[in-house]
Amino acid sequence: MTMHGTLANEAVLLHHRPDGLPTPDCFEAVSQSLPALGDGKVRCRTHYISLDPYIRSVIAGNHMGHGIGPGEVVPGETVAEVVASHHPDWPEGTQVRCPGGWQQFSDHLPEALHRLPTGLSRPSLALSVLGMPGLTAFAGMHRLGEVASGDTVVVPAAVGGVGALAGQLGRLAGARTIAITSGEEKCRIAVEELGYSACIDRARDDVAAALSELAPDGVSLYFDLVGDPLLTTVSQQLAVGGRVILCGLMGDYNGAQKTTGPPPGLWIGKRATVKGLVVYDFEHERLEFERRYTPLVEDGSIRANEECHPGLSSAPDAFCRLMRGENTGKVVVELAQAAAS
Numbered sequence: 540m541t542m543h544g545t546l547a548n549e550a551v552l553l554h555h556r557p558d559g560l561p562t563p564d565c566f567e568a569v570s571q572s573l574p575a576l577g578d579g580k581v582r583c584r585t586h587y588i589s590l591d592p593y594i595r596s597v598i599a600g601n602h603m604g605h606g607i608g609p610g611e612v613v614p615g616e617t618v619a620e621v622v623a624s625h626h627p628d629w630p631e632g633t634q635v636r637c638p639g640g641w642q643q644f645s646d647h648l649p650e651a652l653h654r655l656p657t658g659l660s661r662p663s664l665a666l667s668v669l670g671m672p673g674l675t676a677f678a679g680m681h682r683l684g685e686v687a688s689g690d691t692v693v694v695p696a697a698v699g700g701v702g703a704l705a706g707q708l709g710r711l712a713g714a715r716t717i718a719i720t721s722g723e724e725k726c727r728i729a730v731e732e733l734g735y736s737a738c739i740d741r742a743r744d745d746v747a748a749a750l751s752e753l754a755p756d757g758v759s760l761y762f763d764l765v766g767d768p769l770l771t772t773v774s775q776q777l778a779v780g781g782r783v784i785l786c787g788l789m790g791d792y793n794g795a796q797k798t799t800g801p802p803p804g805l806w807i808g809k810r811a812t813v814k815g816l817v818v819y820d821f822e823h824e825r826l827e828f829e830r831r832y833t834p835l836v837e838d839g840s841i842r843a844n845e846e847c848h849p850g851l852s853s854a855p856d857a858f859c860r861l862m863r864g865e866n867t868g869k870v871v872v873e874l875a876q877a878a879a880s
């Protein structure tokens with residue numbers, strides 16, 4: 540823990556920007572010495588790191604106008620514990636959510652810190668079903684998609700961070716929910732664990748044919764997390780008056796394709812409503828979201844589907860698996876709970 544008398548901080552830096560799919564050698568593990576804690580700042584020890592697809596754009600240098608370069612700590616949201624504090628509102632021992640990144644310790648001004656929802660059986664829930672991915676699912680299904688009983692909802696990336704809750708919110712609203720995912724095991728999770736009405740295996744099935752069989756009256760709500768070719772395939776099978784929520788472009792992030800979507804005439808013909816979603820617009824709803832859904836997660840009415848990797852050193856490989864679409868749930872990394880100093 541100490542390095543030449545000072546506190547050491549294990550960290551993972553960006554080594555070089557990926558070209559296509561990221562590989563573990565794009566990242567570099569280092570041990571850095573921690574500076575003295577600055578005035579008014581709070582030092583946090585990381586317990587869990589959230590790995591999210593948007594980090595692919597961040598390390599490419601172009602996430603909504605922001606990015607990092609080689610030599611910088613890979614960013615990411617974390618659940619952490621305050622281990623030293625120069626601020627009275629954030630005493631040692633407080634559990635927080637903060638942008639700690641891929642490292643053991645991070646220093647913050649109080650504005651960057653958020654308390655965890657009370658009553659969590661597992662702190663990582665604040666990064667998954669009750670965190671940013673969960674809020675995204677809530678915003679897409681309820682605020683923009685206005686899901687209701689009688690809807691036929693299609694969710695791709697159906698068992699991942701956003702999709703796993705989106706499908707469950709659809710079911711709880713009384714909708715018929717169709718998962719699109721890849722592989723037998725993910726289809727099993729979708730139907731048996733997350734309660735989707737049906738599942739299409741995009742790696743094996745003819746998605747268009749399966750959809751016309753499963754949704755003969757058309758899809759009334761498509762929560763798009765992946766872009767083309769699924770965006771076009773599902774849009775072709777929209778019901779009249781269908782809604783499309785554009786939220787993610789998994790198929791594009793590694794640079795192999797550029798989603799263009801269906802010709803607009805198709806949406807015109809279906810009298811479709813198409814809305815773009817940016818979760819930051821719903822930050823003001825986060826506390827209410829946590830208050831409403833924490834009891835449902837804790838009593839098992841909503842299932843948290845997490846894929847947890849042990850140790851900071853597992854982060855590069857886990858992130859690369861996520862970007863290859865091999866994850867089977869919301870990806871988090873759990874750091875060893877060592878003594879603070």
Ligand SMILES: NC(=O)c1ccc[n+]([C@@H]2O[C@H](COP(=O)([O-])OP(=O)(O)OC[C@H]3O[C@@H](n4cnc5c(N)ncnc54)[C@H](OP(=O)(O)O)[C@@H]3O)[C@@H](O)[C@H]2O)c1
Nearest residue numbers: 696699700701720721764765787788789790816817818864
């Ligand atoms: N707009 C916003 O504010 C916002 C906020 C959060 C997340 N998002 C977006 O939501 C999406 C899901 O994020 P997440 O964190 O929940 O990730 P995730 O679903 O846990 O992981 C990504 C999944 O995408 C699927 N996938 C990968 N490549 C694909 C491809 N070429 N075509 C179709 N599916 C592919 C894979 O699932 P299967 O094997 O199941 O197909 C993979 O497991 C991402 O696009 C993310 O950027 C947007």
